Amino acid sequence: MLILGLETSCDDTAAAVLRLEYPAESVAEGEEPCPEVSILANLVQSQTEVHNPYGGVVPELASRRHLENIHPVAATALARAGVELERIDLLAVTQGPGLVGSLLVGLNFAKALSLVSGIPCVGVDHIAGHLASAFLSRPRPSFPYLALTVSGGHSSIFVVESPTRFTLQGQTRDDAAGEAFDKVAKLLHLGYPGGPAVSRLAAQGDPQAFAFPRARLGESFDFSFSGLKTAVANQVHRLTSWSEQAKADICASFQEAVVEILVAKTLAAARHFSCRQVVLSGGVAANPRLRQELVAAAAGAGDMEVFLPEPDFCTDNAAMIAMAGFFNRHRAGRLLAMDVYSRFGAAPAYP
Known part of the structure; x- marks a missing residue:
């Protein structure tokens, strides 16, 4: 089976072509066979140069650039x-969530392509795409498992049953982790996108240099990063020296606070819901410190296994959308009719 995936939820125009084939060997009774996946093409056209002067994504500019990119990117992928x-x-x-103008471009292009x-x-929920990224390579998790999805717009914990x-089971009450990374980068004039810039500078800093707060929120599996972001802003405003080492120490201390909470909440949720496998997904999942600490913490727990998608499949991409589209169509029997497109952007009601 050949699937063309399209992703335009934010500022990256992406297209991918996947071939899925079921293995010839039999599987154990009661288990569902998982198809072998061949990624024939996976293209992402970045808009970094467009949004960099503004320190973040400008929705109107993003949708205009998607209009220019969507056809050549899809044609090149094919x-x-x-x-x-x-x-x-x-x-x-991708049918949502995301920037409305950006989603309109991808969705209407796909609709026109389908009509002609x-x-x-099939429409795909963007978060479902991130969860499906775990099946783009091996090894793959088995159900049920716990998933931590962290990006510029989301910081969520899911129990994935199929x-x-x-x-x-948990989500941010204010800022997403990726958004906090971008805001700290903007405070320190590190450019856009902020996450990779903060991560690179943090590698040269002292994670104990500043005692930034951790919002633990009791027994909840929710997150909160607004207080941390404010604490970093206050520290930056108090700086008398703008040395590179001071910036590196702030980045390292901030990153350590974010990673500590993400890892602690994830492992606590995994224990609570008796999930021995944990999947990390979303753009922030490419952060080396988060990957390292989650693997180390799971190993320390003794009975947990962590699955880390390749970095190319962590950030927004169309391969994950194609994979989730396959699941939607062939596992759940969902296929969007043309009259359903008027409801784009609403998260599908998963059974």
Whole structure:
């Protein structure tokens, strides 16, 4: 089966072509076979140069650039995969959440492509795409497992029971972790995107230099990063020296506070819900310190296993959307009719 995935939820225009084939060998009774995945093409057209002067994504500029990029990016993905459009069996496109203008571009392009080609099209929840990224490479988790999804817009903990059934157990009450990274980068004039810049500078700093607060929120599995962000801003305003070492120490101390809370909440949730496998996903999942600390903490727990998608599959990409589209269509039987598109942006009601 060949799937063309399209992703335009924020500022990256992405297209991917996946081939999925079920293995010939049999599986144990009661288990669902998981298809073998071949990623024939996975393209991401970044808009960093557009938004860098503003220190963050400008929605109107993002949607305009998507209009310019969507057709050539999709055409290039097909060409690199060596696949004609007529051979595609399914179109998968992000339907939300995200920036409304950006989503409109991708969704309407997919709808038009479906209408003129007769290829069925399925809408995909962006978070479902991040959760599906765990199945793009091996090893793969088995159900049920716990998933931590952290990005610029989301910091959430899910119990994932099947490819199409997952339950939210905790989320940020204010700022997402990725947003906090971007805001700290802006305070320190590190440029956009802020997450990678903060992470690189943090590697040169002392994570104990500043005692930034950790919002633990009692027994809840929710997160809160607004207080931490404010504490960093106050510290920056008190700085009398803008040395590179001072910046590095702030980045390291801030990053350590974020990672500590993310790891602690995730492992606590895994124990509470009796999940021995943990999946890390989302753009912040590419952060080296978070990956290192989550693996180390799980190893210290003794009975937990961590699954880390490759960095290319952590940030917004169309391969994960194609994978989630496959699950939606063939595991849950969902296929969007044209009259359903008026409801784009609403998260699908998973059974």
